[in-house]
Amino acid sequence: MMRGVEAHVSLGARRFYFLDGAWYELGAAYLRALRETVAPLFPANPSLHLPAWQYSLDVNKKGKSVRRPIREAAYNEKAAKNRPGWVCLDQKNVNNPLKATNAVEICDLLTPDNALVLVKKAHDSAPLSHLCYQAHVAVELLQQNPSVRAQFARQVHIQSDGRRTLPGDFTPHRVVFAILLKAGEKLTPDTLFPFSLITLAQTAQALNARGVQVEVVGIQAALAPATSGLSEAA
Secondary structure, eight states: OOOSOEEEEEETTEEEEEETTEEEEOOHHHHHHHHHHHGGGSOSSOSOOOOOEEEEEEEOTTSOEEEEEBOHHHHHHHHHTTOTTOEEOTTOOEEOTTOTTOEEOOOSEEOTTOOEEEEEEESSHHHHHHHHHHHHHHHHHHHHOHHHHHHHHHHHHHHTTTSOOOOTTOOOSEEEEEEEETTTOOOOTTTSOHHHHHHHHHHHHHHHHTTOEEEEEEOOEEEESSOOSOBOOO
């Protein structure tokens, strides 16, 4: 079975989508309703602005010019650098109280007003499904588990070099999904992958029910003048 492959075909008014080896039909009216549902999550004036995701022009083994993005960890470090009050928490995990062998990443970035920012570069819907699931788990654990809250607060204090301290009863009130779509395509409800529309709508509804606001912002792509050594393999 082909995993991670996504495509769509139109036959008149009917829309068929291929994902993970199977075809699905999503009606035009249903897609339109989904886009209308998630549209408020894409504000015209976002609450935060993130730097462009740098791509370097490189040459692969076949001698062809390719654009290589910097790694996500490097991007998150750059996003937090020189921004007062921002904290990079990428890969700074907490223990999962539900499964001792697992660790949970709460967020990639924490803003000065304590919004959880989750960053992802996505060429199909799979990474965004993971992002939504991560947000749901993070919010549930922070709301329900004192140990997770304490671990997260400790990570924030450490990674901010002692400049940030969260209260012991901290729970998030806002989650921001920051997404680099494909290679910098403008992120809107119309350009988001169809299955991601479903996941996003469901996640926003679940988090809203927990008192957490959801926002979606796009990340632009920018071509760096030279290879930085932080790029991903093609």
